[in-house]
Amino acid sequence: MPVVVDVLRCRLAATIPLCAVLLTMGSACSGSGAPERVNVFAAASLGAVMAEVEQLYEAANPEVDVVVNLAGSSTLAAQILAGADAAVFASANTAQMDLVRDGLGLGPATVFATNELVIVVAPGNPLEITGPDDLSRSDLVVALAAPEVPAGAYAMEMLRRAGADVAPATLELDVRAVVTRVALGESDAGVAYRTDVIGRSDVASVSVPDDYQVVADYPVLAIDPETGGPVVEMLTSAVGRAALNDAGFGVP
């Protein structure tokens, strides 16, 4: 038992300074005369794009503080429907956007980006995987996202269109975990979004032929037109589109 106590004591000692830091940060953020806060709720895959848009928007509008809240689209939709103060909702699928629109009685959303599927393989593609058909090879350990999450549902649909009968070794709980499996070498191949693999050197990607491709639409909507509208405008402007392109998204 003394060992446990020692471990707990160490953890406690480490926690106290951390709490102090967090408290200071908290009070620094909430002073009077603070800039107007605009909360942007964005799908996790939009992280890099939103960071850039936030910076550009705040540079052009110093009186505004854009706060980006990143999470899975279904989590964000649930938060917004529960009354979270979101000015903008950028979703990774139309289903969650429709839920929010129906719930709040809002007009149509704009599709501002698209994401396509790729086959994730080890760097240099040592097992010579050339397309969806190869994923049914019995010598491959394949990781897919679970069909309960959007990326998994898209992957299953893509494989169905390709007529590939794949027996995955694991159905990951989110699409990032699929990429991690391949990066760690536990899986030989997986299916993920192009944006998940772009810029990574620990994995490579093989394109999916257009005939089988399943494209994910990303809709965006200003929940609060007054404060959120300009942010949506920037996202769909030339600079927004450039940022999206850099991150591997398609722009309609």
Add this chain to the structure above:
Amino acid sequence: MSRRPSTIPRLLIVPAGLAVALFALPILALIARAPWGELTSILSDDDTGRAVGLSLVTSLITTGIALAIGVPLALVLARTRLPGRRIILAVCTLSMVLPPVVAGVALLSVLGRRAPLGRLLDDWFGVTVPFTGAAVVIAQLFVAMPFLVITLESALGSVDRGPEEMARALGARPWRVLTTVTVPSVRSALLAGTVLTWARAIGEFGATITFAGNLPGVTRTLPTETYLALQNSPDRALMLAVIQVGVCLAVLIALRRRWVPAITGGRP
């Protein structure tokens, strides 16, 4: 049953009540929110059956292996003058404070396809551990067995060693001392540690998903099934959580009936 005067300050009722509320309220709220009308359809669903079955089988295997190697470990640590015993105990219980996902990564670093031991197993026996039922059990052992080791080691350290030494002096062989004196003297700690280990194993999620992955009937345990249900049918997730609480309560109550004297240390 005569009333004895309390030996503790009455005011302690207040923090104790707070502690009860912390534990009871979330469970009660879960039970209240669960869609009971769907209980039978969810229980008879194949996915639920597979996940409950896999969770029960793997957690019981884990508990069995934990007893087979965790009890000897606790005995060696508590009854020998092995150098570095404190350090060994610390190492063997460190996984309790690791975030479970990190525990999964640690296991992959040893038994993954590209990891040292994992590669040997693959080359020599053609065995790969991740994505198998064995990986589920290993993940559960890694995070759950410390509960047995630490409970038992601590009990062995505090129990009076007089009877053991006397039995030895009277000529009993070590195995006889172990089975007739040492183990009976700590049987309530042994049972408590076993139950804790089993409960931690059946609730294991983070290390399992990281190390073993998720495939129905192979590696998808009840906690993973519940997490996935949360993605698009929260009602089903709530009901699965209630089923998990129910399964665990049923096992604990069954054990309690059978083992009342052991659990309460002989008190009624």
